Amino acid sequence: MTPTAPSLTELAGRLGIATDYEDWTGRRVPVTDSTVVAVLAAFGVAAGTESQCAAALAALDREYWARALPATVVGRAGAQTRFWVHVTHGHPAEVWVQLEDGTLRRGVRQVDNFTEPFDLDGRLVGEASFELPADLPLGYHRLHLRSGDQKTDTALIVTPDWLGLPERLGARRTWGLAAQLYSVRSRGSWGVGDLTDLTDLAVWSASRHGAGYLLVNPLHAATPTKPMEPSPYLPTSRRFVNPLYLRVEAIPEFAYLPKRSRVRRLRERARDRAATSDSIDRDTAWAAKRKALQLVYRVPRSAGRQLAFAAFCAREGTALDDFATWCALAEEYGADWHQWPESLQHPSAPGVAEFVAEHAAEVDFHRWLQWQLEEQLATAQSRAVAAGMSLGIMADLAVGVHPTGADAWGLQDALALGVTAGAPPDEFNQLGQDWSQPPWRPDRLDEQEYQPFRALIRAVLRHAGGVRIDHIIGLFRLWWIPEGSPPTHGTYVRYDHEAMVGIVALEAHRAGAVVVGEDLGTVEPWVREYLRARGVLGTSILWFERDRDGDGGPLPAERWREYCLSAVTTHDLPPTAGYLAGEHVRLRDSLGLLTRPVDEELAAAAADREAWLAELRRVGLLGRHADLDETVVALHEYLGRTPSRLLGLALTDAVGDHRTQNQPGTTDEYPNWRVPLSGPDGRPVLLEDVFTDPRAARLAETLHAQTAG
Numbered sequence: 001m002t003p004t005a006p007s008l009t010e011l012a013g014r015l016g017i018a019t020d021y022e023d024w025t026g027r028r029v030p031v032t033d034s035t036v037v038a039v040l041a042a043f044g045v046a047a048g049t050e051s052q053c054a055a056a057l058a059a060l061d062r063e064y065w066a067r068a069l070p071a072t073v074v075g076r077a078g079a080q081t082r083f084w085v086h087v088t089h090g091h092p093a094e095v096w097v098q099l100e101d102g103t104l105r106r107g108v109r110q111v112d113n114f115t116e117p118f119d120l121d122g123r124l125v126g127e128a129s130f131e132l133p134a135d136l137p138l139g140y141h142r143l144h145l146r147s148g149d150q151k152t153d154t155a156l157i158v159t160p161d162w163l164g165l166p167e168r169l170g171a172r173r174t175w176g177l178a179a180q181l182y183s184v185r186s187r188g189s190w191g192v193g194d195l196t197d198l199t200d201l202a203v204w205s206a207s208r209h210g211a212g213y214l215l216v217n218p219l220h221a222a223t224p225t226k227p228m229e230p231s232p233y234l235p236t237s238r239r240f241v242n243p244l245y246l247r248v249e250a251i252p253e254f255a256y257l258p259k260r261s262r263v264r265r266l267r268e269r270a271r272d273r274a275a276t277s278d279s280i281d282r283d284t285a286w287a288a289k290r291k292a293l294q295l296v297y298r299v300p301r302s303a304g305r306q307l308a309f310a311a312f313c314a315r316e317g318t319a320l321d322d323f324a325t326w327c328a329l330a331e332e333y334g335a336d337w338h339q340w341p342e343s344l345q346h347p348s349a350p351g352v353a354e355f356v357a358e359h360a361a362e363v364d365f366h367r368w369l370q371w372q373l374e375e376q377l378a379t380a381q382s383r384a385v386a387a388g389m390s391l392g393i394m395a396d397l398a399v400g401v402h403p404t405g406a407d408a409w410g411l412q413d414a415l416a417l418g419v420t421a422g423a424p425p426d427e428f429n430q431l432g433q434d435w436s437q438p439p440w441r442p443d444r445l446d447e448q449e450y451q452p453f454r455a456l457i458r459a460v461l462r463h464a465g466g467v468r469i470d471h472i473i474g475l476f477r478l479w480w481i482p483e484g485s486p487p488t489h490g491t492y493v494r495y496d497h498e499a500m501v502g503i504v505a506l507e508a509h510r511a512g513a514v515v516v517g518e519d520l521g522t523v524e525p526w527v528r529e530y531l532r533a534r535g536v537l538g539t540s541i542l543w544f545e546r547d548r549d550g551d552g553g554p555l556p557a558e559r560w561r562e563y564c565l566s567a568v569t570t571h572d573l574p575p576t577a578g579y580l581a582g583e584h585v586r587l588r589d590s591l592g593l594l595t596r597p598v599d600e601e602l603a604a605a606a607a608d609r610e611a612w613l614a615e616l617r618r619v620g621l622l623g624r625h626a627d628l629d630e631t632v633v634a635l636h637e638y639l640g641r642t643p644s645r646l647l648g649l650a651l652t653d654a655v656g657d658h659r660t661q662n663q664p665g666t667t668d669e670y671p672n673w674r675v676p677l678s679g680p681d682g683r684p685v686l687l688e689d690v691f692t693d694p695r696a697a698r699l700a701e702t703l704h705a706q707t708a709g
Contacts, residue, residue, distance in 0.1 A: 225330050251372055
């Protein structure tokens with residue numbers, strides 16, 4: 001078939017698969033047939049021949065007409081949502097709503113629908129349309145249909161039309177730190193920053209410098225086996241948390257441990273090892289911490305504590321059981337569930353229940369770890385707010401999960417197989433990116449009433465005042481790459497953004513939280529407008545803010561977005577001191593990631609840098625002979641000239657660090673996510689040193705001054 005074969009194009013369109021797209025230069029790029037066919041296969045659709053395409057289209061028609069109600073109906077508060085129903089042609093249809101609290105709402109109005117009936121195996125099926133009242137409350141409701149002997153129901157989700165900022169923030173602006181927690185080590189941690197360090201950093205920034213939030217890297221769970229995946233953006237589970245971040249000594253039962261000296265010795269050995277390494281050693285830290293946690297786990301709990309643990313397990317339900325089971329299985333059989341015995345390769349497989357019965361203590365240990373994490377996260381948020389933060393901890397949600405991990409095992413029925421998620425080439429990643437993560441199947445999410453996604457967002461926001469959603473464009477469309485193909489040979493697959501953004505807004509509304517979407521890179525312009533209209537904040541990084549309607553130079557501060565989190569840099573770039581020195585170009589050159597000569601890239605970077613320095617001078621923030629520290633301060637002062645409601649300061653900038661935390665497009669070629677917080681001289685900086693660092697205090701006060709009053 002040619003790329004323009006009508007049946008293949010129609011089939012792809014029906015499932016939201018792009019057959020062409022606009023790249024970052026504005027050029028229209030056709031998608032090859034082989035890519036489209038491979039992506040269709042990930043939907044379980046064979047489309048290699050014309051006859052297969054025709055059969056698949058017919059099957060989609062039958063599936064549509066055989067369904068009495070949509071799998072999920074999503075509406076907005078204040079809007080009259082329209083939906084279809086299918087009944088035997090000519091039969092009456094009665095529709096009503098059962099609200100979350102059990103209340104019944106009738107009076108669902110029927111509206112015109114002149115669609116011709118469909119012959120479904122000799123039965124004529126008619127389509128009618130109904131319109132929901134505009135005054136339905138927010139929440140997860142049920143929509144009911146009765147027609148003759150036919151009775152069915154489906155999910156109805158009513159979401160906020162507008163989210164915006166929590167009322168407690170009011171019309172004020174606020175600022176916050178952005179930190180990679182694993183790199184923020186204190187004298188009390190075990191070689192890796194932990195939740196007590198997070199709490200202390202939040203309290204310092206709030207009580208001393210008026211910070212309103214602390215944005216932390218994704219704390220999602222990593223595999224509990226060696227080697228532990230360093231990337232917080234490639235977790236084994238997004239719903240659960242990495243126990244590496246636990247502070248052992250903060251667990252209440254630690255006080256009753258008979259031989260606490262054993263724990264102290266384990267901690268000292270882990271800290272000594274960390275002190276001699278120039279990178280974060282998760283494996284050593286976790287090996288020591290795991291032994292200590294097992295000791296504390298065995299300490300008898302009081303009756304009240306045991307009740308609290310049981311209540312936590314009951315609330316988390318099957319998802320927690322599956323996660324804990326996967327962790328125990330991974331410790332027994334290895335971290336790739338595809339290599340396990342076939343009887344264990346699915347949560348409902350016949351051998352899983354037997355394994356759980358034989359390894360009850362091991363499974364329970366992993367449940368207990370998540371309970372401890374729940375308590376320490378709650379403590380971090382409550383103390384941050386008590387110290388004066390208007391928002392508190394801002395969580396970070398990764399795009400996806402590791403292909404062999406706990407979520408890929410437990411949620412495999414909702415994920416696409418045979419493809420991975422990534423990103424097409426853009427200005428800063430000119431070869432594209434393959435994140436190796438299995439993407440959600442949009443059709444399966446719909447069929448499952450978005451339950452896995454709902455649970456994920458709820459969990460991330462449980463103890464947070466906000467969430468940053470990495471690559472929020474993935475809620476609209478995601479770049480799918482067929483297995484074995486380079487990132488350049490992928491295509492976009494669309495999601496129901498009205499449902500996904502709506503669910504995020506609903507969960508954030510209930511949590512009283514703000515949502516920040518990382519909307520950098522290749523983004524369709526209407527997407528930013530849509531997110532702004534829904535009250536979801538965008539992200540602005542100073543180096544990327546250009547006047548695209550003018551000469552392409554720096555975008556004047558007054559024209560930046562208001563509903564936005566604005567910062568000078570991000571974790572995928574060097575800290576500001578390193579960026580000013582051109583480290584982002586030299587690093588990519590050394591790793592072979594450039595598509596044009598390094599001299600051209602360095603010249604372009606120098607021109608971009610000089611343009612920004614000229615802009616700082618134009619607005620009176622920078623003198624002709626300013627040094628590096630003064631330039632970094634001026635760049636952050638410039639953020640204050642923007643209308644952006646949230647301003648950000650990278651902790652690496654606060655201490656004068658130079659090295660980037662992550663270089664996209666690499667794995668082990670660069671020590672991604674393993675770089676300890678360091679000063680200008682490259683020597684590691686402990687958290688206690690941050691609290692007394694004049695540079696950190698100056699930059700924090702710079703941001704505080706921009707948002708005070």
